[in-house]
Amino acid sequence: MNRRRILEGGAIGITGAAVAARLWPRAGLPRRQQESVVAILRCDDYATCHKAVEDGLRLLAPSVRGKRVLLKPNLVEYSTKATINTHPSVIAATADSLFRLGASEVVVADGPGHVRDSEMLIDESGLKRSLSEVGRIQFVDLNFDAVHRVTPRGGFTSFRELWLPETVLAADVVISMPKIKTHHWAGVTLSLKNLFGCIPGNVYGWPKNVLHWEGIDNSVAELAATIPIHYVIADGIVAMEGNGPLHGPSRHLGCLVFSNDPVAADATCCRLMGIEPSRVGHLQMTAPLGNASSDRITQLGEPVGALRQSFVLMPEFRHIAEP
């Protein structure tokens, strides 16, 4: 670790709350008042994840009856060498459970940032087969969906407008389903960073560099302020550490994380990885949108401490590790 990183890490740790308050640029944005719920369900393998998903949803009790639910997994690209994407079994189990809870429609949608060929991705990853086994589920490629102009609500970027997919805007309930991973440019990629997949490639190109030019943290915060995430189901059965989101080694974390608040979910996932959430740039910036502090989280299922690990971090992000 060099001196700059030490200074950065120290400063972030000490002044996280103050910085978050200062960075919150648009005063009119509603801040979350109510406490958040996070449930951590132990689950050792994907073959048994259906029960864990059902149990988690029972604890979370999402309001989905009669509603059109959008599942937004993290689909980046398929590799036989790395566990990059939200596992198809978790997505299919979630869709199936939501139908049982009365959802009128379940749509699985993503706009992969690296590949244009979503058909190949969902085929090779096994998602296509998993969804067809459940039935009634439509997959929508957000990269090519019809788009509508939306005014960004956060003021974190120079965007005066955002073109967002109709499928996202039309959903009654949005469930972000990230794979729990470290990220070589953002520190972590969880439910909030997962919103990058809502940016249509057909408008912004591949690999969506416009978001990187605005700053990844700024862009995550802008999207988080603009696109509501109602619930989170994070795939942490097999996670990724080190050089994520594509090339890090797998790390068995053995759990699924459920929440009604993306900030609380991501903060909890950070703690499970041995990362201090207030040191992650976009979590500082989005903190007022939810509850990052464990004092404001009703913790169900397993306690964080029972599953916490110390994930390997890229040298550039060692300062975000918990002290």
Add this chain to the structure above:
Amino acid sequence: MLLDRACPEGGWNAGNSEVFGVALDPHPDFTAMALLALRGVLDRNEAIIAKSLDYLSIRLKNSDSLYSLAWGVLALAAWNRRGSDDLIQRLRVRLTTIDPSLVPVRTLALAVIACEPPSFLKSGGQQ
């Protein structure tokens, strides 16, 4: 720029060839687009062309994706690469077995074009 962005093992993706010292994987469609762009610019014996054509042939061997198959056919045909006929055959089979209403029009159009690659693609490349 295309040559600078080529993946070390051949092929192209949508961005950099490596990040933090780790090589990124190529993708069939972007590889095909780059190969089409370089037709008439480089010789087929250039290492990057040969490696990329190899990558494309191997990568698409087991794929049924209309979009990637179509791009692959167009690039392989443009470079008179053996194997494009096999891919065309698979494309045709797929087109007769799918429900066209479920396929995006842009993909359908590309696949139809690839089933009969335009003659200017076959004749214009420097071989």
